[in-house]
Amino acid sequence: MRKLLLMLAFCCVTGNAATIFGQASDDEANRDVLIRAMRAELVRSVDKLKLDDLEKPYFIEFALDDAEIYAANATFGALTGAGRTRLRVFNPLVRVGSYDSDNSGYLSFSAGFRFGPGAQTLVLDDDELALRRDIWLATDTAYKQAAEQFAGKTTFLKNKIIEDKQPDFVKVAPTMEVLPRISLQLDEARWAKAAREWSGLFRQYPEIQDSGVTFEARAGNRYVVNSEGTLLRRPFAFYSVTVQARAQAADGMTLNHTRTLNSQNLNALPSDAEIAALVRQVATETTALRNAPLFDGKYLGPVLMTGEAAGEFFSQMLAPNLSGERPPLLEDGFMVGGGRLEFADRLNRRVMPKFMTVYDDPTAKKDDEVALFGTYRIDDQGVPAEKVTLIENGLLRSLLTSRRPRKELPQLNGHARAASLGAPQPRISNLFVRAKDGKSLGDLTQDFLKSCRELELPFCIKIALLTADPSPNGASLSSPALAYKVYPDGREELVRGVQMGEVTLRVLRDITAAGKDNFTHNTALSGDYWRGGLPVSISAPPIVIEEMEMKKISGTQQKPALLTHPYFSKGSGTPAATSKQ
Amino acid sequence: MNITKISARYGLACAVCFSLLVSATPAQRRPAGANPRPPLVATVPPATVAVKEPLPPTAAESTVIKALKEELTRAQDVLSNKGDPPPYFIGYQVTDVQVTLASASFGALRSTNGLSQRTLDVDVRVGNYDFDNTRPLRGEGAGGYAGAVALPVEDDLDALKSEIWLRTDARYREAVERLSRAQTNRAVTVKEAEPSADFSREKANTALYEPAKLAGDNKIWTERVKEVSALFKAYPELLNAEVTFQNEATTKYLVNTEGSVLQHGGTAARIVITATSKADDGMELFRYEVFDARTPDGLPSLDALKQAAEKIARDVTALKKAPVVEPYTGPAILSGRAAGVFFHEIFGHRIEGQRQKNEEEGNTFTKQVGQPILPRFISVYDDPTLAKMGETDLGGFYLYDDEGVKAQRVTVAEKGILRNFLLSRSPLPNFPLSNGHGRRSPGYSAVGRQGNLIVESNYTVPKAKLRQMLIAEARRQKKPFGLFFEEVSGGFTFTGRGTPQSFQITPLVVYRVYADGRPDELVRGVDLIGTPLTAFSKIIAASDQPEVFNGICGAESGWVPVSATSPALLLQQIEIQKKPKSSELRPILPPPGN
DSSP states (O other): OHHHHHHHHTTOOOSOTTTTTTTTOOHHHHTOHHHHHHHHHHHHHHHHOOOTTSOOEEEEEEEEEEEEEEEEEEETTEEEEEEEEEEEEEEEEEEEBOSSSBSOSEEOTTTTTOSSTTOEEOOSSOOHHHHHHHHHHHHHHHHHHHHHHHHHHHHHHHTOOOSSOOOSSOOOOOOEEEOOOOOOOOOHHHHHHHHHHHHHGGGGOTTOOEEEEEEEEEEEEEEEEETTSOEEEEEEEEEEEEEEEEEEOTTSOEEEEEEEEEESSGGGSOOHHHHHHHHHHHHHHHHHHHHSOBOOSEEEEEEEEOHHHHHHHHHHHTGGGGBOOOOOEEOTTOOOOSOOOGGGGGTTSBOSOTTEEEEEOTTOOEETTEEOSSOOSBOTTSOBOOOEEEEETTEEOOOBOOSSOBTTBOSOOSOEEOOSSSSOEEOOSEEEEEETTOBOHHHHHHHHHHHHHHTTOSOEEEEEEEOOOSSOOSSOOOOEEEEEEEOTTSOEEEEBSEEEOOOOGGGGTTEEEEBSOOEEEEEEESOOGGGTSEEEEEEEOOEEEEEEEEEEOOSOOOOOOSSOOTGGGTTOSSOOOSOOO | OOEEEEEOOOSSOOGGGGGGOOOOOSOOOOOSOOOOOOOSSOOOOOOOOEEEOOOOOOOOOOHHHHHHHHHHHHHHHHHHHHOSSOEEEEEEEEEEEEEEEEEEETTEEEEEEEEEEEEEEEEEEEBOSSSBTTSOOTTOOSOOBOOOEEEOSSOOHHHHHHHHHHHHHHHHHHHHHHHHHHHHHHHHSOOOSSOOOSSOOOOOOEEEOOOOOOOSOHHHHHHHHHHHHHGGGGOTTOSOEEEEEEEEEEEEEEEETTSOEEEEEEEEEEEEEEEEEEOTTOOEEEEEEEEEESSGGGSOOHHHHHHHHHHHHHHHHHHHHSOBOOOEEEEEEEOHHHHHHHHHHHTGGGGBTHHHHOTTBOOTTTTOTTSBOSOTTEEEEEOTTEEEETTEEOTTOOSBOTTSOBOOOEEEEETTEEOOOBOOSSOBTTBOSOOSOEEOOTTBOOEEOOSEEEEEESSEEOHHHHHHHHHHHHHHTTOSEEEEEEEEEEEEEEOBSSSOSOEEEEEEEEEEEETTOOOOEEEBOEEEEEOHHHHHHTEEEEESOOEEEEEEEEETTEEEEEEEEEOOEEEEEEEEEEOOOOSOOSOSSOOTTO
16 A cells, blocks of 8 residues: 555646745735744744655645624513624645545545544634644644655555546636735624614514514634645625524424525614614514414415515525535545535536526626625635626536536636535535516516416415525425415415425426526535635525425424413413414 | 533633533443452551632622622512412522633733623423423423523613523523423323422521622733743754633522522632644544632742643654554553543433433433442542542532522442432432532523532552553563553543434543563553443553543533642553544644744
């Protein structure tokens, strides 16, 4: 095995530690103790990190998030917790072998489930030597694990024939982007008070059993330094208000309802009055859901998705399938869950109706007047960001790429994004779904009703809100949060307890009509919590899907509570009078 | 189930260790009964210096108590009328914890955190005292995690009540469903050997103490931990090294339908100093020191902390060069702190009440009340009412347990004879009442747990004499050396039937004490292992100086602070095994700046 390792690793040493940062050493970067500490350890590690029998690393990258988080949670007019945290999360990525074949892209039982092998937190003081100590230990661990992985992969490959031989890592020219640092500037007392007051608004809604308001603020700076000479320092910020409510219907069904407001700029967050309105909206909607008729039986027919629901639909069904990363090699018997990559085999084939086009544009800053969330100039692997046309008139034209290429997609388009610890992966940034000759919502609804009547259905289903799925897998759709029966005469009736039937990727081709009024869905996909997940925007028009299956939510219902809310039944232990809306 | 664990406490939470609560597989009986060894010479033990903490005056009723009482009354009214079956007992406990923490490494701040939280536990019982919904089902252990609910940290009566009622309703439903399962289980399984009641009848307790408040200036302590940790820079062999200050105030609020109303709590401050290194063969080396006090004022001075840090750094550096010891059986001395952990594991966990009535348990001592189980010169008691032992604050101090029963001193073994168990409100045959040892961390069901476990010997010798006896015993056994376990980090034991009845203690500092008079030699890489009943029979002698180990103990009812106090013990025979070692080598590059 040792011989083999040497054989495969002979071509891997590139660059010279002394020249790596020749072009990146400007004053601004050198004033930053985090950059100084990372560079010092990077130089030392590239130069000297080597186990006796194994090769030096050919590539090392340090990613560091210097983050602050403030959160205030409140329920029914009182805080359940509030506090500020600071953390520096450091993630070293060490590659052993060569660009053509290295330790990455191989999942095995021994090494498969490591999330960012050497990830750890760094000291919080700007003490260069103490920072370097932490970086030193994390990098040492990462190197040893990479060397071990490489040995495992080498042994594995020895017995396998790999047809599609592609490099494991594409070499790119170094890039530099050093933006001004930011910190979390926040009047904590003001936001704690606001959260308390917003949560207190639920005292006006006697049919809500439990409720909560959470304000979260995160700000900091993300650093990427690598041995190719790339240096990135970019600020991040994410502010959110989450309003949750729970009610129990007369038949015992529990109804949870949530709405979230996100912003990347504290000043762009809606005013206190607007947030209060959102709280009231959640309370009103939850109350309405509680009192809505139960959706019983089954539905098979056209569905109209409007506003945020359309954006969430594309986030769940389309976005996860757009990754063009070559899947990893798997040790025999090793299974991987998560996203399917069905699209990779469908390049230049129809995946959506002819009238639809989809592109992703990290360089776009606004959609009409709405600031977009997924904007950046250089991706997390140091590759310049590009607009990519993914689906053109219904035909799949390209996919999002990282530096781990696949044969069909040799071009990098700068979509490697760090969602969580570990190597960045292709993700959407600002996804635009567009329809040719889109209709106004009124016309779209009329068409929808017409097809409904033609099918002689007693009603059709409109979805205005889907429950959020922060880690969609592209193979199923979450339950509707707000679904309406739309009767042939146009009358709409909110229903509760609706669940999606099976949904496959085919649903994208079943879109029969789309609108022209695009809704910008600014959200975050699941990712590192200190950055608030991965910020993305999905701009999409309302759509009509030819046929979807819906059914009554499964599971047994609890009996209604014997005890009633103490606040709304003061002076008696018996249930409060019925709703006062 | 039933692996229990003690460790020196550091950090805020120990959630990681929950995974150690593994379930049991095929049965294995306990080894044959103990054969206690008679003392060599009987002497009068020195008086234990133990001081009880004075009790503070009664406080006014807090908003939390008011909220709990109001909801309790309402729940009792409604559920006794409409509930089918109605509950016969409802108990509420709120745990209010305020913690601040600051840690530093090599002179730099590593983390700083503040946490303020309130959690609610609701216990609802349906059925009756003899048979209720808490009856263990076959194949299930006692305790268990029901989940705790976050309550507002602000004293807003309406907001507090709005969370309490919802939880009460949910817990009542669970209780009704669980009772029906317990009844079915009873009907379809063979009759249990010794049915005892599920819940004891206790008198109500009322006491309102002022809520605990955080004392001390965190800024000063943040600077201190940085200053102390900076000393580690002088020790190039260290890998990770940290100094942590933790300051917490806990207030417990309890009301129940039997009329108990309690509000009590306390503060705890601590400094933890840790340092790690790696031997050239990859073995992890670890040393730590913990200082516990009721408030930050009681912690050691800056100079004393610096000395402790220097000692730890020197010790780890010395360990790196120490030889690895081979598996060995022979005589050994356990220091008082090591002996405390030894007793906590091998004895303390086996005299917890619920282990005597659960079918899954080894029931080591269940039927041995009145029988000799320890050497005749050894007595063991557990006394949560002790605040201090000499100058040392005891971690297992409390006034009322988590079921509202007044804490009591329990003599478990008197001159080697088993007298009693550590009891929660789950009674045993001939032990119908709790003795104030029902404990839990929020979210769990309370079971009998240790508080301050104290081992006393009425045959003691000075330390120097104990050492001479060790050498003599080594010679007698024709061993080249005996071992001295000076410091341990903790241990664990299996009490269930499904796993071997064994224990392991994790020593940090162990010396070879040579029979031929050579100087003592530090060794590394040993774990102390054994089976409990054999181990008891090997105790030959005890020193005259009690020492305290303060720690946090994890078992089926969560993590609770405890202490274990013991004199140093001479054991005729112990067994050690090699510590599993990491295959990972020392870092390749030298530390930065070197």
